[in-house]
Amino acid sequence: MIELAIGQEVEMEFGGTAKVLSVIGSGGQGTVYLVKFNGQKWALKWYDIDKMKKPKAFRKNLQDNINDGPPSSKFLWPKYLTKETEDGTFGYIMELKPEGFDSFVDILNTYKLEIDPLTGHSMKRTVRFASLSAMVTAVINIVNAFRQLHRVGKSYQDLNDGGFFINVQTGAVLVCDCDNIAPDGSNFGIGGKPGYMAPEVVRGIAQPNVQTDKYSLAVVLFKLLFRGDPMEGEKVVRDVCLTEAAELKHYGQNAVFVYDPDDDSNRPVRGIHDNVIKFWRIYPDYIKEAFIRSFTTGISNPEKRIIENEWQKLFLRLRLEIIQCGCGRTNFSSMFVQQDEKTFKCPKCGMEFASLGFTSRSTRLPLYLGCKFYTCDITPDSDDFMTVAGELVENKLKPGVLGIKNCSGTKWKAKMPDGEFYEILPGKGFPVWQGLEIDFGLVKAKI
Amino acid sequence: MSNDILNTNDAEFSEDMLDFDDDPLSATGVSRKSLVIFFLIDTSGSMKGKKMGELNTVMEELIPEIRRVGEADTDVKVAVLTFSTDVKWMYSTPISIEDFEWARLRASGVTSLGAAFRELNQRMSRNGFLNSPSLSFAPVIFLMTDGYPSDDYKAGLRELQSNSWYKFGLKTALGIGQEANDNILAEFTGSADTVVHAYTGEQLAQMIKIIAVTSSQIGSKSMTLSDDSGKELGDEDVFAAKQKLLGQQIQELIGNQTDGSDIPFDTGW
Numbered sequence: 001m002i003e004l005a006i007g008q009e010v011e012m013e014f015g016g017t018a019k020v021l022s023v024i025g026s027g028g029q030g031t032v033y034l035v036k037f038n039g040q041k042w043a044l045k046w047y048d049i050d051k052m053k054k055p056k057a058f059r060k061n062l063q064d065n066i067n068d069g070p071p072s073s074k075f076l077w078p079k080y081l082t083k084e085t086e087d088g089t090f091g092y093i094m095e096l097k098p099e100g101f102d103s104f105v106d107i108l109n110t111y112k113l114e115i116d117p118l119t120g121h122s123m124k125r126t127v128r129f130a131s132l133s134a135m136v137t138a139v140i141n142i143v144n145a146f147r148q149l150h151r152v153g154k155s156y157q158d159l160n161d162g163g164f165f166i167n168v169q170t171g172a173v174l175v176c177d178c179d180n181i182a183p184d185g186s187n188f189g190i191g192g193k194p195g196y197m198a199p200e201v202v203r204g205i206a207q208p209n210v211q212t213d214k215y216s217l218a219v220v221l222f223k224l225l226f227r228g229d230p231m232e233g234e235k236v237v238r239d240v241c242l243t244e245a246a247e248l249k250h251y252g253q254n255a256v257f258v259y260d261p262d263d264d265s266n267r268p269v270r271g272i273h274d275n276v277i278k279f280w281r282i283y284p285d286y287i288k289e290a291f292i293r294s295f296t297t298g299i300s301n302p303e304k305r306i307i308e309n310e311w312q313k314l315f316l317r318l319r320l321e322i323i324q325c326g327c328g329r330t331n332f333s334s335m336f337v338q339q340d341e342k343t344f345k346c347p348k349c350g351m352e353f354a355s356l357g358f359t360s361r362s363t364r365l366p367l368y369l370g371c372k373f374y375t376c377d378i379t380p381d382s383d384d385f386m387t388v389a390g391e392l393v394e395n396k397l398k399p400g401v402l403g404i405k406n407c408s409g410t411k412w413k414a415k416m417p418d419g420e421f422y423e424i425l426p427g428k429g430f431p432v433w434q435g436l437e438i439d440f441g442l443v444k445a446k447i
Numbered sequence: 448m449s450n451d452i453l454n455t456n457d458a459e460f461s462e463d464m465l466d467f468d469d470d471p472l473s474a475t476g477v478s479r480k481s482l483v484i485f486f487l488i489d490t491s492g493s494m495k496g497k498k499m500g501e502l503n504t505v506m507e508e509l510i511p512e513i514r515r516v517g518e519a520d521t522d523v524k525v526a527v528l529t530f531s532t533d534v535k536w537m538y539s540t541p542i543s544i545e546d547f548e549w550a551r552l553r554a555s556g557v558t559s560l561g562a563a564f565r566e567l568n569q570r571m572s573r574n575g576f577l578n579s580p581s582l583s584f585a586p587v588i589f590l591m592t593d594g595y596p597s598d599d600y601k602a603g604l605r606e607l608q609s610n611s612w613y614k615f616g617l618k619t620a621l622g623i624g625q626e627a628n629d630n631i632l633a634e635f636t637g638s639a640d641t642v643v644h645a646y647t648g649e650q651l652a653q654m655i656k657i658i659a660v661t662s663s664q665i666g667s668k669s670m671t672l673s674d675d676s677g678k679e680l681g682d683e684d685v686f687a688a689k690q691k692l693l694g695q696q697i698q699e700l701i702g703n704q705t706d707g708s709d710i711p712f713d714t715g716w
């Protein structure tokens with residue numbers, strides 16, 4: 001391939017040049033450089049066209065993607081193409097990854113290896129979600145990004161752990177490596193990795209498409225929550241060495257989910273897959289059932305794979321069910337004792353939590369200091385799961401009195417202890433009490 | 448669904464809730480696959496001087512580069528076996544690339560390649576150097592030599608060839624200077640396209656880097672699937688897929704290197 005030199009100027013398709021400043025990294029398809037273009041810093045991906053099967057069609061697809069624009073702001077999307085060189089080599093520039101995002105790989109490893117450029121010695125920096133809510137929000141964001149992509153009729157094709165960056169403080173997600181994204185059904189010679197690719201792609205009998213994306217998405221979600229490989233258990237470890245034939249077998253021809261209820265041949269192994277064993281005890285049944293379906297019936301029946309909208313509903317419910325107890329224990333409500341239909345109790349300290357039921361949701365929001373609900377919880381058909389609509393706070397003037405603050409931009413009505421409904425303007429709040437009812441307009445909630 | 452798979456959620460469950468660390472955020476790193484890179488290095492007397500100097504320097508520089516390769520999802524370890532009159536491991540076990548430090552080598556003695564093959568065969572086992580409890584990728588084995596073996600290398604190679612780790616491993620070799628015999632090296636790697644030859648110091652440094660980085664990149668990852676066949680893949684379609692890919696990539700990369708203009712090793716002595 002033709003490598004670019006530091007200081008070299010690369011001509012852009014529509015005029016101007018990008019000056020190469022340094023190498024950011026290299027991958028299977030080419031090298032990514034830091035460049036300066038129009039007074040701004042960008043990332044330039046420069047292809048090794050010798051490794052491409054259909055460089056012309058690939059470039060055309062990239063051009064189409066640039067013209068279409070990203071499905072949402074969650075995508076680090078190609079921005080401008082470079083002019084083709086005489087031998088057909090080309091690249092594109094995209095915005096740089098913003099500060100504060102860690103790679104999915106580093107999150108799975110729980111640390112990032114930072115290498116001192118002078119000595120070459122490496123240091124480990126811990127990478128961990130700041131809160132359970134941030135982690136579930138990241139999951140919702142990943143699912144939502146793929147929903148947006150599939151809704152515009154495109155598929156990601158080579159979904160794997162290198163494709164995401166996540167802000168572990170907020171759960172914000174950036175989807176990277178968007179250059180292989182193509183209209184569903186078309187393909188420009190992109191391969192993939194067993195383990196992330198759907199078994200039918202591993203076996204060579206299908207090409208990447210929206211259905212195979214759904215399988216890869218389930219793998220990514222499983223890895224993020226359960227911190228292990230859904231298909232790597234006893235059966236795989238017994239083979240010791242992961243040869244090419246072993247990969248074809250365990251991720252293609254004979255892929256068995258580690259918690260397949262009807263096949264216990266591939267259970268996680270203690271000492272190797274401790275994360276999966278532990279987290280499988282923690283997550284509520286409806287999450288586990290969705291993974292079981294994805295990785296059992298979903299293996300042979302691609303159309304039975306969980307659709308993004310379904311995942312999104314499940315994880316919005318999961319986020320709503322987080323309880324942050326005063327004793328420091330944070331977990332899902334299924335890991336608390338359910339006293340009655342509406343009350344949860346911490347098994348560690350005995351603290352009890354009332355809950356709020358929304359007419360828009362089948363499950364209840366446990367109430368604790370700092371708990372939040374979002375625009376999508378109080379607005380039918382809203383996809384906005386990032387904007388906080390309400391939060392349980394302590395009254396600043398009356399310490400010890402808890403209430404719900406209206407963080408939304410709309411007027412609510414709340415029933416007060418005198419039995420009357422009062423208007424609650426944005427920025428105002430009202431106390432939480434036994435008979436509390438809230439009218440958000442089209443959605444209502446009740447303790 | 449059976450209860451083994453899905454927990455029930457009644458009040459009695461509260462006891463079970465607390466008998467383990469139930470923090471949904473406290474995870475250990477995902478179980479990583481391991482990869483051992485074996486360097487087999489000729490330290491016979493003929494390596495003395497410029498060759499050994501170049502080799503020591505490039506190996507020191509190489510370690511941080513391989514660190515970057517392994518950081519993703521594979522735990523990369525390095526083991527260095529030197530052979531001259533005797534065979535000797537640089538360290539008694541493979542060392543994680545994060546902690547590995549190159550100990551400078553010195554050259555003297557003859558070229559006991561067969562003994563090196565036998566020693567490698569013995570250590571390349573579950574009870575030896577490949578004892579990781581989790582899954583392993585097949586090892587990378589990189590041989591560098593500048594001379595004709597002074598012992599019966601064929602007998603040693605036969606032993607090594609019976610080793611499954613060798614069979615599935617990624618094998619490459621670098622011949623240094625005029626004396627090294629590429630045919631012997633190809634016998635070791637099993638294919639001519641993973642054998643390269645360096646005649647100058649500049650080439651030596653370039654080639655060691657290209658081979659070591661490329662083979663550890665390929666070795667530390669799952670095979671890459673291509674997607675144009677449309678027919679169901681069998682074991683024979685994927686057998687040695689990584690070794691073939693390595694051969695292609697090495698040939699491409701070496702082809703792009705221009706010849707160095709400095710003086711060949713074998714002249715000017």
